[in-house]
Amino acid sequence: RxxxxxxxxxxxxxxxxxxxxxxxxxxxxxxxxxxxxxxxxxxxxxxxxxxxxxxxxxxxxxxxxxxxxxxxxxxxxxxxxxxxxxxxxxxxxxxxxxxxxxxxxxxxxxxxxxxxARRLKVALVDTESFVLRSILEGMTLESLDLLTLDAYETLAASGGLDDYDVVVLDDAAVETLPPGRYLSFGRTPPIEGLTEFGDPAEGIVVRRSAEDHPVLRYVNLDELFVSSMRKLTTGTGVESLVESGDGPMVVSVDRGPIQIIHATFDPLDSNWPYLRSFVNFVPNAIEYLGGLGDAVASAGVAPGSPLTARLPAQAMDLRVRRPDGSDVAVESADPMTFAWGPVRRAGRYELSWTEPGDDSPRRRIFAVxxxxxxxxRAAAAESIELSLDRITGEAAAAGGTRWQDFWPWLLGVSLVLMMLEWWLWQRQSAAG
Missing domain, CATH: 2.60.40 (Immunoglobulin-like)
Structure with missing residues (x-):
C-alpha cells in the first residue's frame, strides 16, 4: 500500500x-x-x-x-x-x-x-443637453452617442437600442420604451406604474432618501431645492428612492426587461447641477443600471482546465503570471478567443496585455x-474491489524484510556475471 x-x-x-x-x-x-x-x-x-x-x-x-x-x-x-x-x-x-x-x-x-466595472455603451437622448453631457463625457465609457428624439424613435422601432447598456432621457418626450435600462429626468416615461396627476409641485425639498441604495451612495441631498416637480402616483414594482412632501422625487422601476431610474424633475429646474451630489448621482445610476444582471463574482476554474477570455482584437504583449509569481509570454493568433493552459496549480493567475496607443497594461484575474x-480523499484505501474480488492492502512492518530489499544485490550479481562473460569471450577471442 x-x-x-x-x-x-x-x-x-x-x-x-x-x-x-x-x-x-x-x-x-x-x-x-x-x-x-x-x-x-x-x-x-x-x-x-x-x-x-x-x-x-x-x-x-x-x-x-x-x-x-x-x-x-x-x-x-x-x-x-x-x-x-x-x-x-x-x-x-x-x-x-x-x-x-x-x-x-x-x-x-x-x-x-x-x-x-465594465465599460458601458451609453446613449443620451437630447442633443441640446449640456449638463448631463458634460458629466457623461467625464466618465470612462466604451462610447457615448448623442441621439435626437427622431433618431431614438427610429432605433426603438428597429431594435437598435439593444446595442446600448444604458439610455439617458434628458426631459425627452419619448413615445415608446422598448426593453432596456434607462436613466430618465423630467418628463414621465411611458410605462405602467408611473402616472402623473395635478399641477407640478413647487418649492420642493427632500424629506427622505434611501441612502443605502447604490444609486444614492455618497449622494447628500440636504441642500437640494427643486422649483418645479411633476407629481406622480406609483404602482407595484416601483420603489421610491427620494421623497418629498409632495410625492416621489426619484424612483426605481422594475418591469422585468425594462429597468428605470427616474427623477421626476428636470435638473435645470433645481440647484442640483451646482451640487456635488449630482456629479455622484449620475455615474452611480449609470453603473448600477449597466451592471444589473451581471454576476457578483466570476466562477473559478479547476486545475487541468484552460483559462479562457474574450480580449480586444488589438490586444498584444499577452503575459500570464502564475501563482508562484513567475511570468510567461503567451502567443495568441486571435485574442478575442484567448485560451491558455491547462493550468497545473490552484491559486491566482493574472493575465495582462496592452493595446496600441496605450502603454498602461490591462489586467484580468482568474481564480483556480x-x-x-x-x-x-488523501488517505490510502484499506481495500479495493475488482469485479467479485476484494483486495486488501498491507503495509510492510518497520524493520521487516521485503523482496524489494534484495534488488540492489540481484543487480550487483547480474553485473558481475555479465563482466565475467565478457572477460571469457575476450580471452577466447585472443587465443584464436
Whole structure:
C-alpha cells in the first residue's frame, strides 16, 4: 500500500457570493467545508479581500464525520458557513482560507474574483443637453452617442437600442420604451406604474432618501431645492428612492426587461447641477443600471482546465503570471478567443496585455480552485474491489524484510556475471 490510511484532510467544497437584496452595496460570501474522514474535525475560517484580512471566525467550526448511506455509499461530513456582509463594490479578489494543518493544503484555500466595472455603451437622448453631457463625457465609457428624439424613435422601432447598456432621457418626450435600462429626468416615461396627476409641485425639498441604495451612495441631498416637480402616483414594482412632501422625487422601476431610474424633475429646474451630489448621482445610476444582471463574482476554474477570455482584437504583449509569481509570454493568433493552459496549480493567475496607443497594461484575474471531492480523499484505501474480488492492502512492518530489499544485490550479481562473460569471450577471442 502506498500512503497511510490515517492521513486526514478537510477541504473547501464550494464557494459563492451574492449581494443582499436590502444592502446591494455589500457582498456576502458562502462556503461549504467537507470532511471525508471518520473523525469530527474543527477549523477556523479566514476571509481576505485583496490580501487584507476582513474576518476570522470567533470560534472554530465543527465538521462531522462521513457517514454510510444505503445506495449512496460513503457521504463526507459537510458544514456550510456564511460570513457577515461587508462593503465591497467591484474589482476585488476574495479568498477564504482554512486555518488548519492536514494532508493536502491545496484545497484549504478558495478564491472568487469580483470583476471591475465594465465599460458601458451609453446613449443620451437630447442633443441640446449640456449638463448631463458634460458629466457623461467625464466618465470612462466604451462610447457615448448623442441621439435626437427622431433618431431614438427610429432605433426603438428597429431594435437598435439593444446595442446600448444604458439610455439617458434628458426631459425627452419619448413615445415608446422598448426593453432596456434607462436613466430618465423630467418628463414621465411611458410605462405602467408611473402616472402623473395635478399641477407640478413647487418649492420642493427632500424629506427622505434611501441612502443605502447604490444609486444614492455618497449622494447628500440636504441642500437640494427643486422649483418645479411633476407629481406622480406609483404602482407595484416601483420603489421610491427620494421623497418629498409632495410625492416621489426619484424612483426605481422594475418591469422585468425594462429597468428605470427616474427623477421626476428636470435638473435645470433645481440647484442640483451646482451640487456635488449630482456629479455622484449620475455615474452611480449609470453603473448600477449597466451592471444589473451581471454576476457578483466570476466562477473559478479547476486545475487541468484552460483559462479562457474574450480580449480586444488589438490586444498584444499577452503575459500570464502564475501563482508562484513567475511570468510567461503567451502567443495568441486571435485574442478575442484567448485560451491558455491547462493550468497545473490552484491559486491566482493574472493575465495582462496592452493595446496600441496605450502603454498602461490591462489586467484580468482568474481564480483556480481545487474543489474536487475525489482529490480531497488523501488517505490510502484499506481495500479495493475488482469485479467479485476484494483486495486488501498491507503495509510492510518497520524493520521487516521485503523482496524489494534484495534488488540492489540481484543487480550487483547480474553485473558481475555479465563482466565475467565478457572477460571469457575476450580471452577466447585472443587465443584464436
Amino acid at each position: 502506498v500512503g497511510s490510511i490515517e492521513a486526514s484532510n478537510i477541504g473547501i467544497a464550494s464557494i459563492a457570493a451574492q449581494r443582499p437584496y436590502d444592502e446591494p452595496g455589500k457582498i456576502q460570501v458562502f462556503i461549504a467545508v467537507e470532511n471525508p474522514t471518520d473523525q469530527v474535525r474543527t477549523t477556523d475560517l479566514q476571509l481576505s479581500v485583496n490580501g487584507v484580512v476582513r474576518a476570522i471566525t470567533p470560534v472554530p467550526i465543527e465538521i462531522g464525520p462521513e457517514t454510510e448511506e444505503p445506495g449512496l455509499g460513503r457521504i463526507p461530513g459537510r458544514k456550510q458557513f456564511a460570513f457577515a456582509p461587508f462593503e465591497q463594490e467591484r474589482d476585488a479578489v476574495i479568498e477564504v482560507l482554512l486555518l488548519n494543518e492536514d494532508a493536502q493544503p491545496t484545497d484549504d484555500a478558495a478564491m472568487l474574483v469580483v470583476p471591475p 480552485n481545487q474543489l474536487d471531492p475525489t482529490e480531497r
